[in-house]
Amino acid sequence: MNRLRGLLCAMPLAIALQAAALAPVKLGLQIRQRSLASGETGDMTIQLLDSANQPAAASKPMHIALQARLSSGKVLGIGAVDFAAGESTKHVSRSMPATGLMYVWAKNPEMLPGGQFVNVREESKVAPSLPSELHASRPLPQITLRYSPQRNFLADGKDAANVEAFLVGDISSYPQDVRLNIFDSSHALTPTPLTIPAGQPFGEASVTSTTPGTVSVEFLGSSPSAAFQGDKALNISFVPPITHVRLEASPPSISLVDLADVLVTLTDEGGRTLSPGTPRKVGLALTLGRGHLSSQEVTIPAGQIQARATFVPESPGTVTIEAHTDNLATVGTQFQVGVPFALLLCSAIGGALGGFLTQRTRRKIDRYRVPIGIVTGFIFYWGCIFLGLANIGRAFILNPLSAGVLSAIGGWLQTKVFNVVWGAVRAPQKAT
DSSP states (O other): OHHHHHHHHHHHHHHHHHHHHHSOOEEEEEESOSEEETTOEEEEEEEEEOTTSOBOOOSSOEEEEEEEEOTTSOEEEEEEEEEOTTOOEEEEEEEOSSSEEEEEEEEOTTSBOEEEEEEEEOGGGOOOOOOGGGGGGSOOOEEEEEEESSSOEETTTTOOEEEEEEEESSOSOOSSOEEEEEEETTSOOBSSSEEEOTTOSEEEEEEOOSSOEEEEEEEEEEESOOEEESOSEEEEEEEOOOOEEEEEEESSEEETTOOEEEEEEEEOTTSOEEOOSSOEEEEEEEEESSEEESOSEEEEOTTOOEEEEEEEESSSEEEEEEEEETTEEEEEEEEEEEOOHHHHHHHHHHHHHHHHHHHHHSSSOOTTHHHHHHHHHHHHHHHHHHTOSSOSOHHHHTSHHHHHHHHHHHHHHGGGHHHHHHHHHHHHHHHO
16 A cells, blocks of 8 residues: 555656656757758748657747858848747748858747758859769869757757758869768767768768767868868867756745745756756746745856745745746746744734733733733734844744743733834844
8 A cells, every 4th residue: 555655646756757858948940951042942840849859849839039140140030930839840931141151040048949050052153063074173172060059968868969061162062972081079970971972062960978078070181182161170068968947945835924945956857956067047036926035046056956045925825936047948836825823823822821921920900911912922923033033043933832932921021012123123224
């Protein structure tokens, strides 16, 4: 029976981890024609992908922006794509905004961006194919090296960087295979050698890593020999495979006099906590309920696994807090704030007892001492919680027995409590 109960308790966690693994965490963008003539439309496929590079349905409507970065560095928008909940793939056609080798990508604040390079040629500069007998007089190819998408990659062995070699200049293809001699510091580049097939405008290979760090890919030469344009070395950054933010409130249910720790951690697809390679900022927002967060943004330092903020409630009810950070889906946590009826009852009893004791220690009998004690006992107890009148630690103050004892003191002090509380209120003002 205990084993069955344990399995049943573990089921919700397993289901949650499975759902997280299937959620889209990155964008894929594929361009059908990687070499276009000026004015030609490029057919694109935009996909929402999970951490295993499989299509994953959107859980909510998502707006995906499309942009192109020209060889000059200028960035131009080329439209957008909207995904409805349940959709994972869209097909669109776009005209490229200029000529030359440009990077086209899709982005959304909650996912890793995806993109590819495309070479747009001026039609007048595209050389016609030559007959086979003239191959010998064909000019040597010119090559440039790029990688896509242009971002950091997850060191999970599945997030692949595509290393792409393009023919540039006055030729759009070459009549024989161009084999590139590439140095790869990870020894994981596949296929090798990287080859631009005969008659094709580009060739590509991919590289993955399971270790965070930089992978260097460098062009050493080619067969046949080719001129090279741009940087011969690519430095591809792999980072810890963080795919989700986890947000928790501790404790999961509080009263108006309690504080809640809001805990932020970063995890991989299996729910394992990871530390970022560089400090990671996470924004926090109160979206439901009333209260105050000690910080609207927390930072998880490099090498650390968690950051926290404090929530101070202002009214009872349901509270929802959301966390958002670059390229990861926004998540939320919900908890309840209740009225501390047990502490109020203990305070009332303690205040009444303190008021009753004043009648035993003072000569004049006053029938109002007990109800006054209830009021002043509560005021004194409130001052102990929020003004620090009792320097015994918050955990002790919120103990029901402490509520009764402290309120009894307040009930015994009667209206002198107002002087004590007012002095505590004015103390910070005097300090400033």
